[in-house]
Amino acid sequence: MSDTASLITxxxxxxxxxxxxxxxxxxSAPELLRQAMHYAALSGGKRMRPLLxxxxxxxxxxxxxxxxxxxxxIEIIHAYSLIHDDLPAMDDxxxxxxxxxxxxxxxxxxxxxxxxxxxxxxxxxLSEDRVLAKHPERQVAIINRVARACGANGMAGGxxxxxxxxxxxxxxxxLQTMHRxxxxxxxxxxxxxxxLLAGAAPxxxxxxxxxxxxxxxxxxxxxxxxxxxGNSQTIGKSTQKDAAQDKPTFxxxxxxxxxxxxxxxxxxxxxxxxxxxxxxxxxxxxxAGYAIARDS
Amino acid sequence: MSDTASLITxxxxxxxxxxxxxxxxxxSAPELLRQAMHYAALSGGKRMRPLLxxxxxxxxxxxxxxxxxxxxxIEIIHAYSLIHDDLPAMDDxxxxxxxxxxxxxxxxxxxxxxxxxxxxxxxxxLSEDRVLAKHPERQVAIINRVARACGANGMAGGxxxxxxxxxxxxxxxxLQTMHRxxxxxxxxxxxxxxxLLAGAAPxxxxxxxxxxxxxxxxxxxxxxxxxxxGNSQTIGKSTQKDAAQDKPTFxxxxxxxxxxxxxxxxxxxxxxxxxxxxxxxxxxxxxAGYAIARDS
Numbered sequence: 001m002s003d004t005a006s007l008i009t010x011x012x013x014x015x016x017x018x019x020x021x022x023x024x025x026x027x028s029a030p031e032l033l034r035q036a037m038h039y040a041a042l043s044g045g046k047r048m049r050p051l052l053x054x055x056x057x058x059x060x061x062x063x064x065x066x067x068x069x070x071x072x073x074i075e076i077i078h079a080y081s082l083i084h085d086d087l088p089a090m091d092d093x094x095x096x097x098x099x100x101x102x103x104x105x106x107x108x109x110x111x112x113x114x115x116x117x118x119x120x121x122x123x124x125x126l127s128e129d130r131v132l133a134k135h136p137e138r139q140v141a142i143i144n145r146v147a148r149a150c151g152a153n154g155m156a157g158g159x160x161x162x163x164x165x166x167x168x169x170x171x172x173x174x175l176q177t178m179h180r181x182x183x184x185x186x187x188x189x190x191x192x193x194x195x196l197l198a199g200a201a202p203x204x205x206x207x208x209x210x211x212x213x214x215x216x217x218x219x220x221x222x223x224x225x226x227x228x229x230g231n232s233q234t235i236g237k238s239t240q241k242d243a244a245q246d247k248p249t250f251x252x253x254x255x256x257x258x259x260x261x262x263x264x265x266x267x268x269x270x271x272x273x274x275x276x277x278x279x280x281x282x283x284x285x286x287x288a289g290y291a292i293a294r295d296s
Numbered sequence: 297m298s299d300t301a302s303l304i305t306x307x308x309x310x311x312x313x314x315x316x317x318x319x320x321x322x323x324s325a326p327e328l329l330r331q332a333m334h335y336a337a338l339s340g341g342k343r344m345r346p347l348l349x350x351x352x353x354x355x356x357x358x359x360x361x362x363x364x365x366x367x368x369x370i371e372i373i374h375a376y377s378l379i380h381d382d383l384p385a386m387d388d389x390x391x392x393x394x395x396x397x398x399x400x401x402x403x404x405x406x407x408x409x410x411x412x413x414x415x416x417x418x419x420x421x422l423s424e425d426r427v428l429a430k431h432p433e434r435q436v437a438i439i440n441r442v443a444r445a446c447g448a449n450g451m452a453g454g455x456x457x458x459x460x461x462x463x464x465x466x467x468x469x470x471l472q473t474m475h476r477x478x479x480x481x482x483x484x485x486x487x488x489x490x491x492l493l494a495g496a497a498p499x500x501x502x503x504x505x506x507x508x509x510x511x512x513x514x515x516x517x518x519x520x521x522x523x524x525x526g527n528s529q530t531i532g533k534s535t536q537k538d539a540a541q542d543k544p545t546f547x548x549x550x551x552x553x554x555x556x557x558x559x560x561x562x563x564x565x566x567x568x569x570x571x572x573x574x575x576x577x578x579x580x581x582x583x584a585g586y587a588i589a590r591d592s
Contacts (some may be wrong), residue, residue: 029448030477033456039447084412089404108385111458112408113452116380120447123419127440136432143439145425151416152325153335160329163405181326199519217439 001192004282008290011054011064012047014073020046022072029117035106036106036114037121039172041079043072043097047292048219048287049074052190055283058206060198060272069129070142070193073122077150078186079186083111085159091241132197140216142196147183159180162247177222180213188212191284207273212283219291224249225256230295263292298313302579304586307350307360310344311367318421325413332402332410333417337375339393342590344515344583348486351579352504355570356494365425366438366489369418371405373446374482376414380406381455387537417424420444438492446479454478458543466531466544475516477508484508487580490540503569507580515587518558520545521552526591532576 001009019041050071057067064071086093087100087108091272093101104112126132132139138262148154157183165178191212196204227242242249250259259277270288274281297306302478315337322330346367353363360367365552382389382397383404389397399407419439422428429433442451454477461474491501523538524547538545546555566584 029453030456030460033448033458063368072474082428085409087405087408090562101565109383110456111365112380112383112385115375116411116415117448119415120443120450120452124440124443124447127436127443133385133433133436136436139436140423140429140439143436144420147416147420147423151420152322152329152413154416156413156416157325157329160326160406164326164328203591249581 002286004005004286006162007087007214008051008055008283009081011051012204014064015047015075016042016049016240018050018068018072018074022069022168023121025121025124025128026117032106032110033113033117036102037118037177039105040083040111041076041078041101041118043080043099045097046296047075048291049187049190050080051287052212052281053194055281055287056143056191057194058283059277059279059281060204061279062195062198063192065196065202066131067194068083069125069132069292073146074186074190074193076118076122076125077146077155080115080122081150081155081159081186083115083118087111090159090163091245094294095239118152122150135197135199136198136201142193144192145189145196154181154185155183155235156187165248167246168248168255172253175248175250175253176217176222178216183220184206184216187216188228191215208276211270211273211288214273215288215291218263218270218288221259221266222292222294225259227264228256260292269294298582299583301312304347304351304579304582308346310360311343311346312338313372314346314364315368315371318365318372320356320418321418321420321424322413328402328406329409329413330408332398333414335401336379336398336407336410337372339375339395341375342592343371345483345486346585347489347579348483348508348559348581350512351577352487353490353494355575356490356496356500357575358490358494362427363490363493365421365428366493367486369421369491370482370486372414372418372421373442373451376411376418377446377451377455377482379411383407386455391539394565405568408566415446417445419488424580429436431493431495434492434495434528439487441485441489441492445485450477450481453477454481461544463542466549470545470551471546471549472513475513475575480509480512484510487511500573503573507560507569507584509561510569511587513583514559514562514566514584517546517555517562518588518590520547521555521592522560524552550574556588563588564576 005072025258026037053067053071054064083089083102086096087103094104102114126143157176162176162182188209191208192205195208267288271285322333349363349367350360379398380468382392383399390400398410406559423440424509453472458478484505487504489502491504563584567581570580
């Protein structure tokens with residue numbers, strides 16, 4: 001294993017403890033809700049967004065422990081979005097990360113409320129974080145960008161477009177817009193939030209944003225490819241669902257080969273954005289590659 | 297109409313414009329989502345929480361326009377909670393404020409996402425507000441308290457307790473705990489957030505918090521009473537639902553007469569908390585009375 005891959009693995013295993021610690025804010029919450037929140041947030045996963053936070057931090061000279069609040073908040077928003085996406089009224093999925101989805105393990109009402117409470121928890125974490133509190137103006141800016149990334153002009157908006165797209169012939173541009181909102185916005189803020197904390201120059205912010213946008217889209221194209229070619233046991237969720245649900249995807253629009261090429265181009269574009277950085281970008285490079293090479 | 301009542305009416309009608317303006321942040325969101333968010337947030341209602349924000353602000357010498365961001369954010373969180381509470385998996389209500397509930401006017405998926413996006417919008421509003429930005433540390437504190445009020449230890453937690461309570465014999469203490477979380481927390485932060493913005497002394501904060509807790513509980517007791525005695529056309533939502541759903545309520549535990557007395561006592565306690573304030577508490581007093589005298 002390369003040094004970079006080892007570092008990433010270390011971040012991944014360290015992050016489980018980070019999440020558990022931050023979830024202690026729910027200790028006095030009603031037990032059923034607490035359990036559902038923990039079930040959804042502590043179910044493993046690739047931790048792509050926290051890794052991007054730490055990777056961007058490394059490029060900017062920030063230590064992982066300074067970024068734990070940001071990483072936890074963003075991952076918790078991701079966890080909430082998965083609970084709600086899986087609901088019967090949405091994608092109606094029974095399986096997530098190899099286990100029953102939250103509404104299957106608990107019930108629909110509890111799952112909806114666990115998602116709601118996780119979203120609130122993310123903002124509680126960002127607003128009580130002691131490292132961020134050293135720079136309250138930057139803290140507010142991070143909260144603002146995270147809120148925008150997960151709201152109507154971001155993740156939630158993208159999910160509406162996704163659901164509306166079932167059975168439609170989208171253009172490539174429409175498909176990209178949908179994914180830019182649905183997954184791209186939160187992935188991009190993962191890369192840019194550390195720069196906001198560091199008080200980095202606008203150009204750095206822009207480059208990290210473009211890096212994040214490219215990685216986010218590449219990640220999604222690879223997701224679409226895995227849905228066609230992957231193994232549901234490895235992936236931990238149902239496959240072949242896009243075609244069964246008649247959802248427009250990159251492979252359905254471009255074919256598998258061109259989708260792979262497109263993902264590769266986006267990886268290259270992402271890496272090109274950060275090439276001039278003076279900090280250590282090994283992890284950001286690794287993550288851009290991982291987005292399109294992972295088997296789950 | 298008394299001067300106080302006229303002022304409250306003026307605040308109410310002014311607040312519609314405030315909300316419309318703040319909702320402009322959704323202008324570029326997907327149209328369906330934007331419509332559902334506006335439908336839920338701009339459907340009238342008593343605006344109890346914004347009025348408490350303005351009322352507390354008046355007692356502290358703050359102008360309404362300095363508090364618009366806080367008032368809008370809290371009302372938007374309230375609106376999101378109503379959308380989710382009305383869902384089939386929760387209270388399964390068809391009627392809200394005299395109109396079809398959000399999932400009836402749109403569909404379940406859109407309603408869930410409109411709620412999700414409204415929660416994010418509340419934090420976007422708080423973090424982009426220019427008045428709050430003059431005191432970034434206070435702004436962060438307000439965001440933190442709002443997040444706590446609507447999360448697992450607040451509103452979402454209370455809703456879990458509410459759903460779990462169906463068919464159970466709760467003690468009075470358990471019933472109060474449920475309402476303290478479900479409605480009390482957000483009503484209390486409505487009264488305390490202006491004090492956080494003003495940088496008020498801890499004693500003022502504590503008194504406004506207790507005022508809000510008392511008003512919140514009185515408000516809820518009166519809600520339970522209205523569900524028994526009220527007219528669904530006046531109230532704008534179904535009545536007699538608590539008994540039909542076998543939900544524990546104050547009238548079912550204490551009887552109607554004792555429930556009315558309890559609400560009255562809480563109103564008196566609320567007013568006693570603010571009696572020593574040097575600022576003008578006429579609106580806060582009026583609102584404490586309104587909580588237990590309204591017919592809808």
